[in-house]
Amino acid sequence: MSEIKLEHLVKKYGDGFAAVNDVSLDIRDGEFMILVGPSGCGKSTLLRMVVGLEDITSGDLHINGERVNDKAPRDRNLAMVFQNYALYPHLSVYENIAFPLRLQRSRHPEPEIDEMVRRAAGLLELEEHLERKPANLSGGQRQRVAMGRALVRDADAFLFDEPLSNLDAKLRGQMRTEIARIQRRLGTTTIYVTHDQTEAMTLGDRVAVLRRGILQQCASPRELYEQPVNLFVAGFIGSPPMNFLPGRVEGDVLHLPIGDVPLPEAARAAATGHDLLIAGIRPELFEDASVLDRSRQAGGVLVDLDIDVTEWLGNELYAYVPYEPDPAVRAKLDELDRDLDGEGMRTQLVVSLDAQSRVRDGDRARLWFDPARMHLFDPESGVTLTRDEEVAARLDAENEDLRQGSLERARRAADRAVPA
Ligand SMILES: Nc1ncnc2c1ncn2[C@@H]1O[C@H](COP(=O)(O)OP(=O)(O)O)[C@@H](O)[C@H]1O
Ligand SMILES: [Mg+2]
Numbered sequence: 001m002s003e004i005k006l007e008h009l010v011k012k013y014g015d016g017f018a019a020v021n022d023v024s025l026d027i028r029d030g031e032f033m034i035l036v037g038p039s040g041c042g043k044s045t046l047l048r049m050v051v052g053l054e055d056i057t058s059g060d061l062h063i064n065g066e067r068v069n070d071k072a073p074r075d076r077n078l079a080m081v082f083q084n085y086a087l088y089p090h091l092s093v094y095e096n097i098a099f100p101l102r103l104q105r106s107r108h109p110e111p112e113i114d115e116m117v118r119r120a121a122g123l124l125e126l127e128e129h130l131e132r133k134p135a136n137l138s139g140g141q142r143q144r145v146a147m148g149r150a151l152v153r154d155a156d157a158f159l160f161d162e163p164l165s166n167l168d169a170k171l172r173g174q175m176r177t178e179i180a181r182i183q184r185r186l187g188t189t190t191i192y193v194t195h196d197q198t199e200a201m202t203l204g205d206r207v208a209v210l211r212r213g214i215l216q217q218c219a220s221p222r223e224l225y226e227q228p229v230n231l232f233v234a235g236f237i238g239s240p241p242m243n244f245l246p247g248r249v250e251g252d253v254l255h256l257p258i259g260d261v262p263l264p265e266a267a268r269a270a271a272t273g274h275d276l277l278i279a280g281i282r283p284e285l286f287e288d289a290s291v292l293d294r295s296r297q298a299g300g301v302l303v304d305l306d307i308d309v310t311e312w313l314g315n316e317l318y319a320y321v322p323y324e325p326d327p328a329v330r331a332k333l334d335e336l337d338r339d340l341d342g343e344g345m346r347t348q349l350v351v352s353l354d355a356q357s358r359v360r361d362g363d364r365a366r367l368w369f370d371p372a373r374m375h376l377f378d379p380e381s382g383v384t385l386t387r388d389e390e391v392a393a394r395l396d397a398e399n400e401d402l403r404q405g406s407l408e409r410a411r412r413a414a415d416r417a418v419p420a
Pocket of ligand 2: 043044045
């Protein structure tokens, strides 16, 4: 059992800069919690505050109901895995994994250490490499050793700081599923830092999105994707990212650079009092009208667009459509782009079409999309005007049920695996 509670945590470095600014999070027992955000948003600082490597300027940190602000790292019983693995080069894999056990106050007898090391090595498929030195291992194997060293300790929680960012894309994918499998199997509370939104979405029970030290939204991956609270979250989650288009409101019509669309019923109230909005449309909401079933076209709108460049990927086709941005929202979108580590490419629309589409560079293409699935944002504050709190709450409850279910299944599978 371990629950970690962050209450109004603030970290100010020597120069007075608030790297973490009033972050509150409740991490549930057995939960896989992700901290995600662009480089420099305070993820590592927050994780280091939890593990005790960084002092807490203000706020409270509770582990299992106990305030631990002033506890030394070694008394918090948390196991951390770093990005650079931090292995001891002169020690074998076996001794690297055993190291934290030899360090612990409660001295373990040698046969016990041996059993614990071999169990961790088994879980990570490192049995054959126990006598080797880290220098002779592949990147993926080194990462496993670093994980083994965390697993062996029977810690209350695992903390990961970008553990996969030194691996190539293929290995990263493999290790990702491995970490997910092990976490489920052990049911250990986990906090995992990454700047990679794919990792965040695939691993997390819940994902906490940070921007400049401030928590934006903590929710299930699905809720972040479907019901983001603001422009930042909407733009950060999803690949290729959500398109943001300036929209002028006139009665029940929204004038977008790609054409006029009727304001959906549910969005009318949200748009009240705004002349100018930012519309968010995910690339995959667009379809090539010429390959779309007529029966599916009801309710949507058709727009004729000049396609600049296309990229055919086999399973889908990306098409890029440049447009003239409205100067009134230009500054806001530029700022957002900087925050998202973008390259200032936001004045082109990206659409992801069915791979059957024959749209090619330079074509004028008829595309279809359903405005009811469009998000609308306040151009000043960036707040999502179309967010549906009821739907969000339902997604949240559903997510928690699924999490409990998979923990339960993992527990039963583990029980079966242990010989009577
Ligand atoms: N020891 C330090 N002294 C002063 N500023 C720091 C220190 N460590 C980090 N920072 C600053 O705090 C902010 C958050 O850093 P960090 O937590 O490392 O971000 P992330 O892990 O999200 O990339 C950054 O602006 C960084 O420059
Ligand atoms: Mg970091």
